[in-house]
Every structure is written in C-alpha cells, then in structure tokens.
Amino acid sequence: MAESRAFSSGDDSSLGRLLQCPICLEQFRQPKSLPCLHSFCEECLGTYITQHLSGDTAAGKTFPCPVCRRETASHNPDVGKEMWAQQFPTNNHVKKLIDLQSTTGTRNPLCGPCQTTKNVQKKADVWCSATNTFFCDYCKSSFHDVVHKECHIVAVSEDSVTLAQKQPSHMVCDIHKERMDCFCEDHKFIGCNKCIITEHRQCDSVTTTKEYFDKQKSNSNLQSMDKSLVEAANSMDLMVKSFIDKGQDMQRCKQVELDSLIILRDRLNAYLDKRQIEINTRTEFILQNQKRLTCRNRDVIG
Template sequence: MTQSGSVQVEVEPFCCPICLEELKIPRYLPCLHTFCEACIQTYISSTAARLEQNTRNFIECPVCRSSAMEPRKGVSSEEWVKDLPVNKWILTMSLNSASDANKYCLFCRRENLTVLAKHWCKTCAEPICDDCNRIHRKVPVLRNHKIYCFSDKLKWSEPVDVEEQCSVHKEKLVEVFCIDHKKMCCSVCFATRHRRCSCVESIEDVALFLD
C-alpha cells in the first residue's frame, strides 16, 4: 500500500447528488459519497434522527443509505458538517478545470477582501494569493505545506496525488477503505481494528469505481 495515489485530471465538473450543481466546498460521508457543504447541512437538519433515547443522531446517505453518526452527541448541524472531511481530491480536480477569473484567495476572503489567487495550497485545500503564499513560507506550522502555482500549466496537467488524513490518527494518511464497516482507514486503524474484515480495498481502487 502507498500513502498517496495518482489520478488523472478530469474536464467534467463534479456535481452534487443533492442539488445536481457543481460541488461547492465538497464534504464526504464515511461511505465516501460527496456533497456540497450547504446541501449536506440542510439534509442533516431535516433528516437526522435517533434510533433510541440517549443515542447519537444519525443520517442515511442520500445516495447509498449507509448510516452516518453525528461526531458527538448533541452537536448542531453546522458543527456536524464542519466535522465532515473536505474532499481535497474533488476540490483540486474542480480547481484544475475552473477559469482563472473564479479563483480568489480564501484566506483573504475571510478578511472580507477580494484578491485574485495565484497559488493552490494542497494541504489547506484552498486557493491563495501571493501575500498568503509568502505567509505560508514564513510561518513554521505552514512552511511544509505543498503549494503549486496556477501559471505552471505543465504541473497542473500532471496527475494529482490524493492525500487525506486519518480522522483517528491525525499523523497518518488514509490508505484503505473497509467495506464491511464503511470506513476509511490508515495503516494503524487497519492493523488494530480491521485485520479480520473480509472486504478491504485500497483508496485508489475505491475512488476509481465510486459514482
């Protein structure tokens, strides 16, 4: 198993199964199906339910009906959706095919500034401007982030690595998907929790066949 896979750039936009529009802030459920952040939050607000008293809320995936539990008991739909991982692969793929006019620095937008982005920080999964790129280079905790320049057409035509952190072991990358439990796992999770599972696939293989 490897820590990252390679996928080829697609030209078609990725669409949300709920709104059928191009994905905006794509977040995925444990089953790996991905939705717009706003769409899945609305879905959580309207459908979350409990199996019995004193248990955590759950939802069923709008696509495959797999159950997804709330991260902590009693969280709001806003907190729940923010806990869902961002699909960095789809976000990067969508950015590759987007027009330059629609790429603005999200760091600056949080300060109510509109600044054209010139770079993509793969680790943050966000477009950034020249000034924020310099900040990345100066701040120790950001210094090792992988940053690519939009103007480097050859670089953006290359395969994009898929890297997602394990939700349990933050220092590890997910490598496999346990179909029995419908969970993404790092090597530690696999060794300690899923060794006896009958159906485990690599993340790369699952991504190729996921609708």
Template sequence: MYCLVSMTTKIATFIDCAGEEGFCFVHRLFGEMEALNLSCAICLDRFRVPVTIPCGHTFCQDCITEHWDTKSKSDIGPHCPICNEEFPIRPALKRNVSLSVLSEATANSAGASGRDTMPVMKGDLAKTMSLPLCDRHKKPLVYYCKNDNMCVCCECGISECKKHETVLVEAEVKSRECLLRRKNVEVERCMEETEKSIAELTENIAKAQVTLQQTSHWVNAKFSMLLKVLAEKQECTENFIEQEKDASLVEANTRLEELQERAQQLRERQVQIAAIRNLPDTQLIQESRLVEVPHMKDIPVDVTPNLQERLSGVTDVLSRISKLVSEDLVKAVSTAVGQDKQSSPQDKRPVLAVVPSPAAPFHPAGKEGLSEYRCTLTFDPRTANAHLLLSQENRRAEHLTSGPRSVTAHNARFDHTWQVLCFQGFRHGQHYWEVQVSKPWAYLGVTYEGIPRKEKGKRCMVGMNELSWSLQLDERQLSAWHNGRREIVAGNSNHSRIGMLLDYEAGTLTYYGDGQARLHAFHCAFTQELFPACWIGEGVCVTLCSP
C-alpha cells in the first residue's frame, strides 16, 4: 500500500508537469493495463513470476512471500491481502504459467512499440486520490487499525501500528455495513414484538373493562336487595370498586404508553442507522460504533383484575345476609302466617353464594309467574356426542344403547363425553326453560363456551369444571355440582320434569321440580355467554319442552 501512495504522488506530479497531454497518456495507459489485469496488487507493477494462492488471487512470488514474512513477525498468520481469507498454514506457491506467458507477451509488445512500461494502480485513481489525508503525514488514510479504532496512513501503519491488526479501509467499511444490517434486523424484530405486545395489551384492556363492568353490576344487584340500612356500606364498596377499576386500567394504560414509547425509540434508531449508512466511509466507521440496540425490559401485557378475589369477604357476607333475609325469613313468615300465595317467583328467587349453597325449601313458584321468562331452545347437532341421536327438530336427545353413530368431526363436538349443548346462549336478562327426562340419569345445567370437549374423563362434564354448573338427577338423590365439587340436595329426588330459571344480572341459576317446587340455586358473577347443557346417561331421553 505504501507503493500505491508513492506511485499516486508521482503520477500526480507527472500530470501537473505534462498538462492535459500527460493526463490523457496516463488515463489511456491505466485503461490498457487495467483491461489486461497484469499488475500485482502488492507492488502495483507488472507480474514478475506470478503465483496464485488458494483463494484465486494472483501476486508476484516475491511480493506475497515478503508480505507473509512481514506479517508473521507480528504473529499474524498467512492470509490474502485482497479478500483477507486466512489459511491454516502457508500455502505452497505454484507459478501461474498462463499468466506468465501473457505478461511476457505484453511486455515484449510494449518494448517493440517503443513505449516504457509504467506501474499500474489497482482500482479507480480518482477515488484513491480523494481519500482523507493523515493530519501528521499528509498521506491518504488507506488502513484501518482495529487496535486503535481509527483510520491511518501507510507511515502510521509502519511506524506506530506495526504490531497492530490492520485492514484496508474498504474491507472495514464492508464489515461495518454487514454489522449495521444485522443490527437493523434486530431492531426490526424488536419493533415487531413491541407492536404485537401493543395489540395484545390493547385487546386485554378491552376484555378487562367488560369483566370489571360486569362485576360492578353484580355487586350493585346484590346491594339493591338489602335494606336501606346497608346504603352507606353500599356506597363505600362502590367507591372501592371504582378505585380498583381506575387503578387497574391506569396501570395497564401506563404499560401501553411505555410500549408505544419503546416503539418510537426503535423507529428513531432505524432512522439513525439509515442516516449513518449514507455517511462517508470514515464517518460511517466512527458513527457505527455509537449505534447500540436498546436493551429493554419485558413489559407484561396481561390485564387480570382481582376485584372478585378482593371482594370475596364482602360477597360471602352478602350471600349469608341474603339467604337469611330472602330464604330463612320467607320460610319463617310462611310457616307462621300459613300463606305464600301472593308472592311472585321474582320475590322467591334465592341469592346464594358463589359456590353451591344449601338447597332452598320447597315453595310453589306458580307457572303464571315464570311464563314471562320462558324461551325456546334447540340442541346444537355440532356439539352432540356420537352416542346421542337428535330428533323432533333437534328438541329431543336420546342416548343410543346400540353404540355410537357415524358423525362428522367438528371442533365443537364432545368426543368422549355423552353431552350436548343448545344453540341458544344468554349474555343478559332472565330466561326460563323446562326439560323432560325419561329416567333419572342425567346432568342438567349451563356452561361457558370454553368448556373442554376433546379430553377423556369427567372434566368435560357439565358441573365438573370451573366453567359450568349442573344438577345431577339420580334415583337415590339430587346433587349440585360446580368445579367438580358436589353438594347433596335435600328432598325428593324423583323428578321427571325440571325447570331452570337463569337471571344473568343477578347471577342466579334456580332449579324447579315437578309442580314448580324450588329445588336448588347457584349464584355467581357470570362473565361470559351461558349455554344450556345436558349430560345424558345410557338409554335416557331428554326433551326440551315447548313454551
């Protein structure tokens, strides 16, 4: 490279002296020599005993030998001066016969025409002469010293960076551009993950708002049944709920703002990288060292309000007070007075605990009082287990004793559980329906849509998981089930017709037996759409009664 700089200086002096004619001569000579490509990249002169190394590049035998000898003194192994490919051992040098013949023929031709040979530079002369100059030696900065992290000229490389690891500026630029591309890919990946987190957090915030609102409605419905003496506590609890709602959403929105700010930072880093890539080589090398991919902590995107859990003590007290007022007091008054004919079914609906409560006493509800809540239901064939046969316009389900029938596979179907859901679901309001059972071997209830459908075992049965509630009909007794927990229901177990009253806002599911006798009730702060469900034993027929 030192030869390259010296030759550049000499050529520039020659052009200054010879003027335009000298410049044309140099330009033509360089074009001819470049076209023949007969110059050594180390000495920049015509090949003298050309040899080719394993990477494919060719040099003078003496030049490449001297280059490797110099590098070995600095504990640098043999490598190609052009492409920097390293070799485990010094390669054996073999003469390039074809290039030798061509070089000699070109030299003879030049001598015959009376022209003197002239050193040929590798690459574009203008580019070489336009390189920034060293402040001390006023020579082009053609090397990059990796130890000092700076560009140096030939003299600096010989005098000060002799034992340092140096490469051509052009090679270092390529290396830095590759590094910037990798950093840009990493920034883009972080940007994609951040945008995904923003979308997920936004969706979870919306779901949390619905859950919090439904919880608030449930608490308000409970308080509305109590006496005026509880008004002060109701206001206190409502204020607490609002604070919790605000606190939960404020925290979630704060995380959302952090993610959006992170996205902005990543966008700015992309702009910075793009600007650096357009800088001159030396500035690109310097500025690229300052580019760092931001190290950011993970920001959770889940929004899980624990309002119901924190209010569990309040709801437990409210449930016991409600039972005392709405059930025990009604029973005591009915026993003492001996009449309960004027009361409406709405007045007698129990308000019970989140877990199944003790069965309510038998009270005739009256068909007239429930008729306004009656609804029409049909079974959903997509959910019916293969052992169940639907008929009567999907209002009757029979468990076949002959074995399973051939059915089409469907994501909604219960594969191993003798169960079927109704088409109709409820998100609000009051709804009443009746079911006729041929013999007492069934589970009747409601479930969220997310109930397991493909597993084996009892977890898919209505009432055996946290997503569903059911009443088990058995010849010996009735049992209430929720989340796999069982509670015995007192009273007569022989009922062929079961009525079910769902009050979504109040969170109650009440069962009525033959003669409209109230059997049992569940209570929960419902948060999702509820679907009527039936588990049907072998040989049993279940029919949805017409309104």
C-alpha cells in the first residue's frame, strides 16, 4: 500500500481526489493506468491482482478493474501475477500533478498534446479527467472537443494548479448510469456500452474513447511525418537538380575543350602540309640543278 502523505491545503478538493488511489485512499505512489483509464498505486494494484487471482481463480488470465469491473488482461500473462501491475503504463499526468503540488504550487502544468506532437512546452488551460490530460485552449477546441463533445472539462487557474470539480472522474450516462467509454465515429457520439448496443449496433465504426483518442494522436504524428517527408523530398529534388546542372556544365566544358583540340589539330595539320610542300619543292629544285650540272660536265668532257 502507498505510504500515507499529507495533502496540501484543501485535502478534500478536486485536486486531492484526483491524486487519491481508489484502493488505499491515499496519495498515488507510482500510479498505473488500466485500459479503462482508472489509475491505482502500482503496489495497490499488484496486491489486488494477486489476491483476486488466488484460490479457485488462480488460473485466470484477466482481472476486473476495482472501480468499473471491466475485465483487464496483462500485457504478458506468462510472467508472475505479482509482476502484472508493473506492465501497465504509468500515469505521468498524475505524477506531474503530484510533483507540482509538492514543489511549486504556483506553477501551471503544460499542455500534453503540444508536448507530444509539437515538442512545445505550452501552459495548460483545462484538464480532462476522462483522459487524465491537460490541454491548452487551442488543443481543447481542435483536438479534445473532437473526441469529447459532451465532456465537462475542469479549469486550471492562472495562479496555481487549482482544479474546480465539475463532475466525477469519469463521464456517466444519464440514461443507464454507466461509464461513457464508447465512441461511434459514424455519428460522433459518446455513450455507455448499452447506448452503443441499443442505438449504434448497426454502425460501421464503433470503438472505445481511448482507442479513438490514440488514433487521433497517431494521425497527428503521421501528419507531422508526412510534412517532414515532403520537405525531405523537396530537398532531394533540389539536390538532383543541382547535380544535373553541374553535369550539364561539365558537358559544355568538355565540348569546348574538344572543339579547341580540333581547331588546334587542324592548324597543326595545315602547318605540316605546308612544310611538306616546301621541302618537296626545294628538294625537286636541287635535284633538277644537279641533273643539269651533270649533263653539262658530260658534254665538256666529250
């Protein structure tokens, strides 16, 4: 069980209840979130699992959530049941609240989507208790409200992390009084399991609010990746164009050099042809003179 800790002033406030483990009723220590979004101390959850899956139920592979009784499976049921609680994700938002409460009570928390999708630290304006996430005004209108149109969010004050409770930690259906954790994508409707079965069982796209929320986050990341890939492709196109231009410049330089070489060769051939003619002419002239002198000497002797 978690050690008893004194809450800050206003222990029975909304913030105090948000930071309270439903099992030990004390402040969270290493909070772990189940798929149904309920959180518990890791130690409390581990003790609950081992106690529930003992005796006649020791061979069980699932356990009910202590709050909503939703059957939950371990990520790796082959390990010991005392290790199951460690496999569930840590509720980092609750940890941030605890850290802020125990250190700087006047510091405002940061928007979760801005940090996740943009790597930007932006002050949060509201808190969604259904998803345990802080939102700035922009992310609330463009991201949160797409999934939780009927969700009553909790405001974060300007001066301190003061959360004014407006409804329970999860949404409850007014008709069936059950948790509203199902989402119909066809009609953008949030309701409980009975609402979905009775009114939306013929719809094509029905999922849980958490799955739809995760898909929206994944789509946001994909959009960022698409933008990065487009920018990278544009850079590659510029590089290829630069290589082509340089290749064309080298081809033009090569042609200029070849043309210069051809001109030089033509000039050299013309010079050699001229010298050849001059040598042949002079040699012929000398031979003719020599022949005339020989004939003249022969006549004189005879």
